[in-house]
Amino acid sequence: MKTRKKTLRDYLQLKGLKITNQREIILKTFLDSRSHCSTDDLYIRLRKKHPKIGYATVHRTLKLLVASGIAIEQNFGDGQARYEPVQDNHHHDHLICRECGLIIEFEEPQIEKLQHQVAAAHQFTIESHRHELYGLCSRCSHLK
Amino acid sequence: MKTRKKTLRDYLQLKGLKITNQREIILKTFLDSRSHCSTDDLYIRLRKKHPKIGYATVHRTLKLLVASGIAIEQNFGDGQARYEPVQDNHHHDHLICRECGLIIEFEEPQIEKLQHQVAAAHQFTIESHRHELYGLCSRCSHLK
DNA sequence: AATATCAATGATAATGGTAATCAAAGTCGA
DNA sequence: TCGACTTTGATTACCATTATCATTGATATT
Numbered sequence: 090m091k092t093r094k095k096t097l098r099d100y101l102q103l104k105g106l107k108i109t110n111q112r113e114i115i116l117k118t119f120l121d122s123r124s125h126c127s128t129d130d131l132y133i134r135l136r137k138k139h140p141k142i143g144y145a146t147v148h149r150t151l152k153l154l155v156a157s158g159i160a161i162e163q164n165f166g167d168g169q170a171r172y173e174p175v176q177d178n179h180h181h182d183h184l185i186c187r188e189c190g191l192i193i194e195f196e197e198p199q200i201e202k203l204q205h206q207v208a209a210a211h212q213f214t215i216e217s218h219r220h221e222l223y224g225l226c227s228r229c230s231h232l233k
Numbered sequence: 234m235k236t237r238k239k240t241l242r243d244y245l246q247l248k249g250l251k252i253t254n255q256r257e258i259i260l261k262t263f264l265d266s267r268s269h270c271s272t273d274d275l276y277i278r279l280r281k282k283h284p285k286i287g288y289a290t291v292h293r294t295l296k297l298l299v300a301s302g303i304a305i306e307q308n309f310g311d312g313q314a315r316y317e318p319v320q321d322n323h324h325h326d327h328l329i330c331r332e333c334g335l336i337i338e339f340e341e342p343q344i345e346k347l348q349h350q351v352a353a354a355h356q357f358t359i360e361s362h363r364h365e366l367y368g369l370c371s372r373c374s375h376l377k
Numbered sequence: 378a379a380t381a382t383c384a385a386t387g388a389t390a391a392t393g394g395t396a397a398t399c400a401a402a403g404t405c406g407a
Numbered sequence: 408t409c410g411a412c413t414t415t416g417a418t419t420a421c422c423a424t425t426a427t428c429a430t431t432g433a434t435a436t437t
Contacts, residue, residue, distance in 0.1 A: 107385065169422090193355055214368045219364070223361045289415075313394060
């Protein structure tokens with residue numbers, strides 16, 4: 090299986106871009122971090138071992154990871170983009186707790202199927218979708 | 234049936250807020266506008282007949298309409314909030330064309346039902362949700 | 378290995394949507 | 408009508424994101 094490091098290198102080469110230490114460090118740190126991290130999250134984490142890497146580079150590299158198909162960008166309405174590694178053949182959507190911020194992933198093939206039926210009925214070609222359920226997680230709803 | 238003007242008045246009274254001309258004008262103009270309008274859209278529209286109303290007031294009043302249950306806020310990923318009147322017992326989601334910006338509404342009770350099953354499986358209490366399908370509308374996919 | 382070319386970096390400033398501030402004006406109960 | 412309190416509108420502040428630009432770095436060519 091092709092590593093994601095290789096995927097990034099191939100993408101950079103294809104586009105005539107350069108393989109740099111920063112890009113590889115950011116990729117590695119991104120993959121090691123918990124999912125759904127924001128640019129800030131990643132920047133703060135990187136700063137511990139690599140204080141020379143600038144915020145702008147982290148931001149640009151995250152966009153690059155999205156462009157190369159390694160990551161996807163999410164937005165859960167708190168005003169900052171979040172990124173997560175793409176898992177092949179493992180699409181999922183999210184339950185988001187408004188109280189504690191907990192993010193639970195879910196998969197529901199039947200919903201996906203119905204989505205395609207809806208799109209077909211409108212002669213609409215789906216490129217991507219987002220489906221998020223907001224509310225209270227089990228713990229927070231008991232605390233109320 | 235209670236008009237939305239009455240709904241707003243009741244809400245304001247309940248909260249100890251004031252009924253003002255601006256708020257009623259903004260409500261009326263909002264309801265008369267095409268759906269899914271942004272703060273800018275509404276401000277520009279208002280300026281024609283009511284050039285004295287400030288941007289901040291439009292912004293604040295839209296938030297107020299959301300708080301009073303008259304409108305809901307949507308965000309389709311273009312970096313600006315959009316608002317639409319709540320239609321009782323008529324929840325819907327959206328198909329959004331990335332090319333021309335067309336927004337199509339859809340309803341799919343089966344999806345709603347499956348959502349609730351997913352939430353229940355995680356002991357999660359749904360307060361709201363968003364479900365958007367992004368891609369190309371019929372016209373734009375033919376033009377490509 | 379040295380060089381030339383072009384992209385990347387990092388610090389900083391610009392941008393754009395949203396929200397806070399505050400003096401002046403308006404609302405509404407007493 | 409008066410007074411307490413809210414709203415308004417202009418402006419500024421905020422914050423995430425994006426652009427700018429001089430310097431540094433990567434890579435192909437010699």
